[in-house]
Amino acid sequence: MGSRRDFIEKMSLTALSLPILYGSTPLFAAFEQPYDAPILRVAIMGLGSYATRVAKAMVDCKRAKLVGVISGTPSKITKWQAEYDIPEKNCYNYANFDSIKDNPDIDAVYIITPNGLHCEQAIRVAKASKHVICEKPMAINAEEGERMVKACEAANVKLLVGYRMHFEPKTVEVIRMRKAGEFGQPKFFQGQSGFVIGNPDQWRLNKELSGGGAMMDIGIYSVNGARYMLGEEPIWITAQETKTDPVMFKEGIDETITFQMGFPSGAVASCLSTYAMRHLDRFFMTGDDGWVEMQPSTGYGPIEGRTHKGELSQPHITHQTLQMDGMAQLIFDGIQPLVPVDGEEGLKDLKIIDAIYRAAKKGEKVML
Numbered sequence: 494m495g496s497r498r499d500f501i502e503k504m505s506l507t508a509l510s511l512p513i514l515y516g517s518t519p520l521f522a523a524f525e526q527p528y529d530a531p532i533l534r535v536a537i538m539g540l541g542s543y544a545t546r547v548a549k550a551m552v553d554c555k556r557a558k559l560v561g562v563i564s565g566t567p568s569k570i571t572k573w574q575a576e577y578d579i580p581e582k583n584c585y586n587y588a589n590f591d592s593i594k595d596n597p598d599i600d601a602v603y604i605i606t607p608n609g610l611h612c613e614q615a616i617r618v619a620k621a622s623k624h625v626i627c628e629k630p631m632a633i634n635a636e637e638g639e640r641m642v643k644a645c646e647a648a649n650v651k652l653l654v655g656y657r658m659h660f661e662p663k664t665v666e667v668i669r670m671r672k673a674g675e676f677g678q679p680k681f682f683q684g685q686s687g688f689v690i691g692n693p694d695q696w697r698l699n700k701e702l703s704g705g706g707a708m709m710d711i712g713i714y715s716v717n718g719a720r721y722m723l724g725e726e727p728i729w730i731t732a733q734e735t736k737t738d739p740v741m742f743k744e745g746i747d748e749t750i751t752f753q754m755g756f757p758s759g760a761v762a763s764c765l766s767t768y769a770m771r772h773l774d775r776f777f778m779t780g781d782d783g784w785v786e787m788q789p790s791t792g793y794g795p796i797e798g799r800t801h802k803g804e805l806s807q808p809h810i811t812h813q814t815l816q817m818d819g820m821a822q823l824i825f826d827g828i829q830p831l832v833p834v835d836g837e838e839g840l841k842d843l844k845i846i847d848a849i850y851r852a853a854k855k856g857e858k859v860m861l
C-alpha cells in the first residue's frame with residue numbers, strides 16, 4: 494500500500510493530465526486541482542459478466558475502490574478475494590448481507606444482479622445504511638423504482654444508477670453543446686438500440702428476473718439517450734411490438750419494439766429496441782442550427798461521432814472507471830454530472846418504459 498503522501502502526489506500528477514483529457518466540462522472540474530480526497534469503498538453484489546467488467550475498470554479509479562463482494566457462489570468469492578485483495582470480513586452472501594450495516598469499511602454497494610432482484614436488494618442495502626449504486630434498469634417498473642427512491646431517502650443514503658454514458662467524454666461533449674445552444678432548438682432524435690440475444694436459457698429471457706425483453710435491457714439506452722440528447726421529458730408515447738420468434742420471446746418478453754415520443758417543445762423521437770437485429774447502436778439528433786450522429790453510441794467504446802462542426806475527438810476512457818470516479822465525486826463533493834444519475838433519473842426512464850409497454854399493448858397514444 495502506498496503512503497498517504499504517495500497518494501497525494503499521484504493525485505497531483507493525475508490532476509495535471511486530466512484537464513487535457515477532459516477539457517473544462519464541469520463534471521470533471523474537481524480533478525483539475527490537486528486534492529486529498531476520501532475513497533469510495535464499494536462492495537459489488539452479483540459477480541457476473543458486467544460485474545467483472547466493472548471490477549477491472551475500478552482498478553484504474555482514483556476515487557473509488559472495490560473492497561467487498563456479495564455473492565451466492567463461494568468459489569467466485571474466493572477467486573475475487575485473490576484477484577482484488579478483498580478481506581474475508583468484507584465478503585457476504587445473499588442471506589447475510591444485511592449485516593454489512595456493521596461494517597465501517599464499506600461505503601456503498603453496487604448491485605449488478607438480474608433486474609428483477611434490484612428493488613428488494615436495494616431496499617435491504619439502504620436499510621443497512623449504505624449508499625446504493627444500482628445497474629440499469631434500476632428496477633422492472635416505476636412502482637418498484639418509487640419504493641427504492643423512498644427507501645433510500647428514508648435511510649438518508651444516495652441512490653445512483655449505472656448510467657455510464659453520462660460520464661463518457663464524447664457524450665458529455667454533445668450534451669454540453671446542446672446545453673450551450675450549439676445545435677439550436679433540437680427537433681428530432683433517432684435512437685437505434687439492439688443486438689441478437691444468444692442463449693435462450695438466460696435470465697434476460699425470464700420475465701420474473703428481467704422484467705421484460707430488449708426494452709428493459711438495451712432499448713433503455715434509446716429512452717435515456719432521447720432525454721439527454723434533446724434535453725426534455727416526453728409528454729406522449731406511441732409504440733408497436735413485433736415478434737418473429739414467440740418460442741424464444743415468451744409472453745412479457747419483447748423482441749422488437751419501435752416507439753415514438755413527443756416533447757413539450759414539439760421535438761419528436763423515433764426509436765428501435767430489439768433483441769433480434771444486428772449492428773444497431775446509433776444516435777442521431779438534429780436541431781435548427783446543427784446535428785450530431787454517434788455510432789457506436791452506447792457500447793463499451795470507443796464511441797464515435799460527428800457533428801456539423803466535425804468529428805468528436807474526445808478520448809476513449811473506460812466508461813466504468815469514469816463512472817465510479819464520478820460517483821465518488823458526487824457522493825463526497827456533491828458534484829453532479831451534466832445529466833443526473835440518481836434514483837429520480839432512473840425512475841423517469843422506468844415511467845417511460847411502463848408507458849411504452851402500455852402503448853404497445855393498447856395500440857394507442859399514451860400521455861405522460
Ligand code: NAD
Binds near residue numbers: 539606657
Ligand atoms: P450476468 O448473468 O452475467 O450476472 C448476473 C449475476 O447475478 C451472476 O453472477 C449471478 O450469479 C447473479 N445472481 C444472483 N441471483 C441470481 C438469480 N436469482 N438468478 C440469476 N442470477 C443471479 O448478468 P450481467 O450481464 O452481469 O447483468 C447484471 C445487471 O447488469 C443487469 O441489471 C444488467 O442490465 C446490467 N448490465 C449493465 C450494463 C451496462 O453497460 N451498464 C451491461 C451489462 C449488464
